[in-house]
Amino acid sequence: MAIKVERFGETPDGKQVDLYTLTNENGVSASFTNLGGTWVSMLVPDKNGDMADVILGYDTVEKYLVNGPHLGAIIGRYANRIGGAAFTLNGTRYELYANNGPNNLHSAPDLYHRRIWEVELDESDLGSRVSFSLFSPDGDQGYPGNADITVSYTLTPDNSVSIEYHMVSDADTVANFTNHCYFNLAGQGSGSILDQQVWIDADYFTPADEVSIPYGTILPVKDTPMDFTVKKAIGRDIGAEYDQLILGKGYDHNWVLNHKAGEVALCAKAYDPSTGRIMEVYTDLPGMQFYTANFLTGEVPGKEGAVYGPRRAYCFETQYYPDAVNKPQFPSPVLKAGEEYHTTTIYKFMRE
Numbered sequence: 465m466a467i468k469v470e471r472f473g474e475t476p477d478g479k480q481v482d483l484y485t486l487t488n489e490n491g492v493s494a495s496f497t498n499l500g501g502t503w504v505s506m507l508v509p510d511k512n513g514d515m516a517d518v519i520l521g522y523d524t525v526e527k528y529l530v531n532g533p534h535l536g537a538i539i540g541r542y543a544n545r546i547g548g549a550a551f552t553l554n555g556t557r558y559e560l561y562a563n564n565g566p567n568n569l570h571s572a573p574d575l576y577h578r579r580i581w582e583v584e585l586d587e588s589d590l591g592s593r594v595s596f597s598l599f600s601p602d603g604d605q606g607y608p609g610n611a612d613i614t615v616s617y618t619l620t621p622d623n624s625v626s627i628e629y630h631m632v633s634d635a636d637t638v639a640n641f642t643n644h645c646y647f648n649l650a651g652q653g654s655g656s657i658l659d660q661q662v663w664i665d666a667d668y669f670t671p672a673d674e675v676s677i678p679y680g681t682i683l684p685v686k687d688t689p690m691d692f693t694v695k696k697a698i699g700r701d702i703g704a705e706y707d708q709l710i711l712g713k714g715y716d717h718n719w720v721l722n723h724k725a726g727e728v729a730l731c732a733k734a735y736d737p738s739t740g741r742i743m744e745v746y747t748d749l750p751g752m753q754f755y756t757a758n759f760l761t762g763e764v765p766g767k768e769g770a771v772y773g774p775r776r777a778y779c780f781e782t783q784y785y786p787d788a789v790n791k792p793q794f795p796s797p798v799l800k801a802g803e804e805y806h807t808t809t810i811y812k813f814m815r816e
Contacts, residue, residue, distance in 0.1 A: 467585050467592050472497055473525030479580050481525045486592040486619040491515070492813065494619050499528050500577025501596030501615050503536035503645050505767075508623060508813040511740030516651040518741065518813075520777050521767050529578055533760055533772070534644035537577035538615050539570045541600065541607050542797070543642040544718070544753060544786040547677040551789040553608065553798065554636055560606040565675045570644070571605045591620040602635065609633035609801065615641070624812040631805040639805040640784045640797040646757060646777035649736035649743060653770030657756070657778055658699025661735045664692035664754060666719035670785055674711050680791045682720050690717065695735065698756060698778065714758040714775065718751045718785050725750040725795060728808050732780050745780045746810040750795045753781035782809045
């Protein structure tokens with residue numbers, strides 16, 4: 465295992481931005497930057513041993529400072545949407561910024577992935593690890609409580625990237641972190657992902673309205689295009705005349721994972737028949753947003769000039785359900801003062 469540190473650039477106000485590359489004994493590598501703790505690259509072999517970068521991203525700090533699609537970004541304090549850009553906690557109403565129609569999406573506007581995080585590096589038998597830490601003051605993004613946040617990435621000998629999220633606040637607040645990595649197992653500039661196959665261990669999902677806020681109900685996936693309990697090509701049903709797919713312009717929904725929340729378990733798998741690459745997803749969280757990059761525009765070139773248009777990648781965003789803070793029937797994202805928010809999500813890369 466090894467960790468390489470190199471200069472990536474600097475922010476307009478002169479803060480240094482670095483790139484941290486973790487490499488294991490198999491030659492698999494993962495790179496991250498202290499600008500937002502963002503996941504920048506992931507090089508893994510295909511069935512022939514040829515390496516490719518399987519996550520979308522940018523070549524420059526300037527593009528990451530914008531990063532409208534949140535490529536590889538840590539999302540917090542609250543990932544996904546909060547309906548009406550507001551919530552009530554302990555009798556106090558907290559107003560947020562409406563950046564997605566009437567809703568707040570990914571805790572905009574002062575996004576964590578546009579900030580410089582503190583860094584700590586570590587080598588152990590578990591692998592090479594880079595940890596990013598951030599202090600988020602009371603009122604930051606509209607949320608209550610002074611919060612200490614740490615997100616750690618570990619590259620393990622079995623070609624997994626394990627992400628651990630920690631947060632402690634001095635007041636009751638909400639915590640719902642995810643990573644918004646966009647995956648394409650054929651390679652980050654290879655084009656459509658519609659022939660790649662996905663399995664999701666979820667018998668139910670949370671249907672949403674025209675602005676992507678869940679109604680508060682859960683529906684069975686059986687006999688609908690939302691059923692991934694048997695592995696299938698992403699493109700097989702994505703164009704079906706089904707209201708949820710029409711409203712979302714494809715898959716952009718929360719699946720209710722079958723495993724017991726709090727226990728790290730396999731919840732999803734992706735497979736690219738053309739390269740033989742496989743990715744497994746493990747988490748202890750109750751939900752996962754499967755998103756097929758329906759709103760990527762391609763306006764900003766990606767790494768090596770790649771054009772990132774719609775359906776050229778997909779996200780597996782492990783999470784509490786969207787708008788759960790306003791839906792008491794959903795698992796609660798409320799974090800009590802002094803208690804620790806600690807969740808783990810693992811992305812494991814293989815080939816056949």
